[in-house]
Amino acid sequence: MYGDECRDLLRELAELESKKAGLHLKLYLLESSARNESIRLMGKVGLCELREQMSGGKGKARELREKSLVFFRKYVRS
Incomplete structure (x- = not known):
């Protein structure tokens, strides 16, 4: 009786x-994806900043950078 219970529990x-x-594997894959997307986002923000500088824009790229840095710090620099 106890042997069967032990086998069932095992x-x-x-x-x-x-x-x-x-679940650990899924979490790892999600974090890797978030890391990659954060890096891509920072690259695109950098391009926005460059275009803005060249065109004399109004600083919207800076706002994007500040918002993007939250994710970069969380997923890339952790």
Whole structure:
């Protein structure tokens, strides 16, 4: 009786551990994607700043940079 319960619990723990590993992988992939997109965003913001400087724009690129830096710091510099 107790042996069956122990086997059932071990099987359940193994299944939970497998699900946990799958979730860790998904989280890693999501964080990698967020990192890559943050880098791409900063590159595009840099281009916006350059275009703005060349055209004598009004500083909207600076606002974009400030908002983008939140994500850059979170996903790239962490």
